[in-house]
Ligand code: HEM
């Protein structure tokens with residue numbers, strides 16, 4: 001069932017009217033998702049998040065959406081936009097080349113309401129791979145001025161993976177995540193690689209053991225969807241193959 | 253067994269099967285397709301020990317590979333302690349049963365029971 005609402009706002013000479021179709025679902029009393037259509041005026045630079053906030057401000061304040069930074073940094077605003085997981089604040093309406101923009105909550109996450117989803121599973125799997133440097137701390141605590149130096153080449157090994165903002169878009173795109181409720185997921189696997197590949201870290205064996213179980217790294221089947229949707233260029237699929245390299249003896 | 257050990261076996265059996273199935277297909281090309289399925293020829297093939305051995309190895313490799321693949325599919329389909337145990341042991345049982353059933357044919361022919 002789609003309802004149409006129009007925002008009566010002054011159009012500027014450069015603006016364009018599009019239909020913003022928002023998925024509405026409240027697990028407390030809805031049995032199904034419904035879509036509500038809103039006509040919104042957008043400029044070339046208007047982001048999908050701005051269009052949603054426009055709807056909230058002018059028509060339906062009850063649309064649930066999570067956001068904070070508005071600059072692709074906090075990782076809060078992930079949602080499925082025209083069928084693909086993207087950050088709403090990092091996606092311009094104009095780049096979608098469509099007069100209808102459909103926004104839905106991320107797949108593979110339980111819905112709190114409308115576009116807001118629960119992150120418990122992502123935080124748990126992220127935590128599970130020990131996303132911090134593991135080392136004998138006496139080295140640092142006995143000498144508080146000690147620095148752990150790295151060469152540019154050593155930094156190059158993992159720096160790309162440290163750009164992860166935990167937005168969950170990769171987990172949302174992953175086909176294994178869709179059916180395997182125990183799968184550790186591309187986000188956590190990419191972070192496992194980020195620390196394993198860090199020359200300052202000593203936790204490689206611990207981490208490889210954690211992901212080497214029946215719902216661990218081997219449940220990735222090279223679909224590569226995670227890397228296609230990552231807004232920060234992390235490439236979890238590549239990290240997963242590198243981790244497999246350690247486990248199969250191609251890397252040390 | 254660690255999952256990485258199982259998956260190493262999974263990849264190794266696949267690789268070995270590529271080589272051995274190629275030999276198997278080349279051997280089949282020595283005869284016409286219909287001809288190779290005639291009763292006497294099938295029995296003769298099984299009685300040629302090196303070839304029967306090749307078939308036996310392929311049977312073992314692909315049973316291991318196929319049933320482990322099935323285990324993977326089923327583990328991703330549904331989760332739960334009891335279910336996962338049933339899947340793991342069920343696939344192991346299926347693997348053993350298929351190998352036993354296939355081997356039975358080869359042994360029966362060679363023991364003159366056919
Ligand atoms: C000799 C040629 C074959 C090769 C090179 C091969 C290779 C592979 C590889 C690499 C995987 C893992 C895929 C992944 O993790 O995503 C796989 C999975 C699988 N294979 Fe094979 N395989 C072969 C033949 C077979 C045969 C003949 C069967 C059936 C008896 C079979 C059944 C399976 C199953 C059920 C899976 C699990 C599905 C999956 O993980 O995607 N394979 N195979």
Ligand code: SF4
Nearest residue numbers: 164165167168170230
């Ligand atoms: S790897 Fe990319 S898509 Fe996945 S959570 Fe991190 S930033 Fe988001």
Ligand code: FES
Nearest residue numbers: 069070075077089
């Ligand atoms: S609002 Fe922070 S990433 Fe979009």
